Amino acid sequence: MTETIAEGLSSVDALSLVPKAGAKQTMKDFKSDQEVRWCPGCGDYAVLAAVQGFMPELGLAKENIVFVSGIGCSSRFPYYMNTYGMHSIHGRAPAIATGLAASRRDLSVWVVTGDGDALSIGGNHLIHALRRNVNLKILLFNNRIYGLTKGQYSPTSEVGKITKSTPMGSLDAPFNPLSLALGAEAGFVARTVDSDRKHLTQVLREAAAHPGTALVEIYQNCNIFNDGAFEVLKDRDQALEAVIRLEHGKPIRFGAPFSEEDGGDGLGSKGVVRDPATGDLKVIDVTREGTAGVLVHDAHAASPTNAFALTRLADPDTLHHTPIGVLRNVARPVYEAQMTTQLEAAVEQKGKGDLGALLAGQDTWTVVG
């Protein structure tokens, strides 16, 4: 947790203002006494377990942790965390969490939301939270379907999705949440998968350390209304082709290993390079075309260009070439830190507020009895 804000700003660690726990914590400390009410087999269970398992690592006083959610299956999440929590209204969690985080810098504030909650009814709040860069960690559970309302297509559903509300197939093109986030100036953008606890935890770790808004898209399986939506990313064989694991500072390679026996380097046999003709990114077969030019992933690059190009690699229908990991991790001025700076500057310039002087103002007259 030593990531610091960019130069020129007060060098405050992302969580340095949040009090630390007095004693060592365990996963159990973060489980509330409420019965978990998701459908059996729901991907949300895995995410909950991962978050509860990760929290002790942060070592924060749990009374200084707040989970705020909107409406939807995933938004029941706060009830199951033994921290402070608010299950709010549809789409508004980022706005509510913004007010909380902006007025209480001693809190670690997490937002739990879904694809309908964050990208449909709450789209406006999501993009503005991202551009504003309040110290929020937004966990966007994307199952590409409306679960709680029983199976209508969502803003991330593939075109042509057959659902109760779209019996002849959905017509509208889906959002790519990470492209959207980068377009909204997000400083931290990552994607992970519900079933990969290790990866999920690593992403949470980096998100928690990031000062400012962090968006973590979690591909989450709805086994009732959209079962297997991410199977291609989970099935060991298919995932070789489908998943591009991003690691900062490492060449972007994936696919079956280019084995040393075949004269390779043991890394993935596919790589991401820039197409000199279009400037865009494309996937190449490194066995054939060599490793030269394979992009080295730089999550800290000032420009979001490559991160954005990476978000465009995946095929929205087949999910082939889906990057997972931290696409972008760049420090930007944090809203509430600057707000505090302004408050302090105002006191410096004008002195601490004097209510009597304020009420009297400059122009008064006196009536004598």
Add this chain to the structure above:
Amino acid sequence: MTSQVSSPAEQAEPADQQDGQTLVGGQRASDGGKEVRRLDRVIIRFAGDSGDGMQLTGDRFTSETASFGNDLSTLPNFPAEIRAPAGTLPGVSSFQLHFADHDILTPGDAPNVLVAMNPAALKANLGDVPRGAEIIVNTDEFTKRPMARVGYDQSPLEDGSLDGYNVHPVPLTTLTVEALKEFGLSRKEAERSKNMFALGLLSWMYHRPTEGTEKFLRQKFAKKPQIAEANVAAFRAGWNFGETTEDFAVSYEVAPASSAFPPGTYRNISGNLALSYGLIAASHQADLPLFLGSYPITPASDILHELSRHKNFGVRTFQAEDEIAGIGAALGAAFGGALAVTTTSGPGVALKSETIGLAVSLELPLVVVDIQRGGPSTGLPTKTEQADLLQAMYGRNGEAPVPIVAPKTPADCFDAALDAVRIALTYRTPVFLLSDGYLANGSEPWRVPDLEDLPDLRVRFASGPNHTLADGTEVFWPYKRDPETLARPWAVPGTPGLEHRIGGIEKQDGTGNISYDPANHDHMVRTRQAKVDGVEVPDITVDDPTGDARTLVLGWGSTYGPITAAVRRVRAAGDAIAQAHLRHLNPFPGNLGAVLARYDKVVVPEMNLGQLATLLRAKYLVDTRSFTQVRGLPFKAEQLATALKEAIDD
């Protein structure tokens, strides 16, 4: 200081005089040899193009008048367009100011003096100006094209249509440009100061102090000293013009209204400023940081602007991406233990409704300020109306009661804000503060309160377990209520051991756990209602000096001034009428039913189609008589007096 008003009857606006002035002093000559008359009160209306600076001119004249110690009441009236097409009727902006040597209640029905900066301003306002009044026109603008734009075929200054008025034709533009010759300004730049020339002239006519305006101009244009001095020069030129030209033979004095005010220190204040100060004072008195989540909207934005200037009071202002985020952020801050406020107008309330419902369910303190304007939809953004009462009362899904507080005058917005905060904090509930455009922009003298007199609003956050389980375990129950107020504990994040989850889903009373139990829901709905019904509000007081009135006039909010002025007229004419005014619309004062039952007739004037009347009929089965107007302007006292008289005689 003794008042020049001798007769107590003149404390009231004399019914026979209507909006005419009463000459209260003898004529005398000033040093310059010009005649000076003493008046008890004057109504001036400055009118011009929306780019002519009429609001600034009115504000300055108001400040001069306030510092002189008159009682005053103002009515700014301007179009929603920032710069409506120049010279057109819709582009006319005006500022009316009523000032007096005694206490007054309204900006006045009809101006005694109209300053018309162009033909459009004359045409748009002449209908309100009674014959005999003085009209000062800027003759430079009365040329063919500007007159044709508003349908004057002939000059109204020459065709006899202003017969019966006391017209002062003044080439304001020419005189201003002439006066500023030495400043090396372009003609266009110089012309801009013509409002200050007019202000100078009026300041001479009414013996206003001038230092404040000169100081103001030098501060306002501190970075452009040349422009500052040009404006000061135009202002002085206007003053000198009045003093020297023969057209203005008479000037007027209106003595300070010293006897009308209790002893104290006074300042002039607008409703939005008073409301902003009330919120800052409440934050101070509650010892809680103030958090405002807001989205700009007319006529509420000035509160956002004002609070944003006071960061040294620890005030956090957050300009959100929309109305919903404005209240959402405020509610989030409330969860974190801040004094949370959101400010808006009617259309914004519509958008915030779901979050207000959430606040009702979460039972967190939140002040929702609604500066009402003309509706529905975008309606009349810059005009006043009281048509959000039922929206505030009922505009949410489910049974979602919210207390409602309404200020009655601009200065009263300060006390009303403190009262709204008191209720929100005490009962852990969202509270509506229903002001309106007239209160927001209007101004009046305000006695600056002593800090010791402000209410103590401190709250106690929950700090430990509040419930013992059967097995003896000490636990914290977020919905265990105070038996007296029915308020739940306010346990803010950061308090160890009180970790809890709340939400918009129905919860079990006590534990706060999700509950779909029918009996529990019934209990919770009734409990939330009982909590609001039980909000402590003072009894309503009735003003009935003779004690034998059979008709009661009952108002709420900004109609207080016009109603009270009308009541004075009715009484001055010899009729008995009782008057009462509601500050609390939800819950109503405990004695309201008994008060209503005491009178044969209850007249309810409102700037809507009878919303309070509807509530009263529903709750008290009283056959109220609605008197309504939705013209975007406050009632005129005369019109109300007539309506009251008709009700009495009916």
